[in-house]
Amino acid sequence: MDEDLRDLYQEVILDHGKNPRNFRHPEDATCEAHGNNPLCGDRLTVYLKLGKDKVIEDAAFEGRGCAISVASASMMTDIVKGKTVAEAEELFDRFHKMCTGEDEGTGADELEDELEKLKVMSGVRQFPMRVKCATLAWHTMNAAAHGEQKATTE
Numbered sequence: 001m002d003e004d005l006r007d008l009y010q011e012v013i014l015d016h017g018k019n020p021r022n023f024r025h026p027e028d029a030t031c032e033a034h035g036n037n038p039l040c041g042d043r044l045t046v047y048l049k050l051g052k053d054k055v056i057e058d059a060a061f062e063g064r065g066c067a068i069s070v071a072s073a074s075m076m077t078d079i080v081k082g083k084t085v086a087e088a089e090e091l092f093d094r095f096h097k098m099c100t101g102e103d104e105g106t107g108a109d110e111l112e113d114e115l116e117k118l119k120v121m122s123g124v125r126q127f128p129m130r131v132k133c134a135t136l137a138w139h140t141m142n143a144a145a146h147g148e149q150k151a152t153t154e
């Protein structure tokens, strides 16, 4: 494995990939969407429980995919819990920019702590194919929050 790839598969990613958080199907979920990344074969279902004022009270996922997609879904479900849909969208936007190298994820604001946690995924910017793996769960979460049932990276 070359050095770049070692950077990509950092310890945190491996840990989340092997022991994903929130890997379950909550029975009280209010919406769900199926995400598909045909380039890699990642398929995830994201479940959300939206409460009052569009607060994400619970977030979980099931499915299978590469370590990057599963790790990203694991981190995403942890991070969006307790946020509003609008905040989750803002995080998705910033995270996407981080993965494509448009945003370093720095800046003093209330989402900074969360963006800091997501930084471990930013190594994917060297591998454009992997950006889709890293963002699949976020696309799918976004679709679920807007009542759409399907999301694809294509």
Ligand code: ZN
Binding pocket: 037, 040, 041, 042, 065, 066, 067, 068, 069, 132, 133
């Ligand atoms: Zn993948």
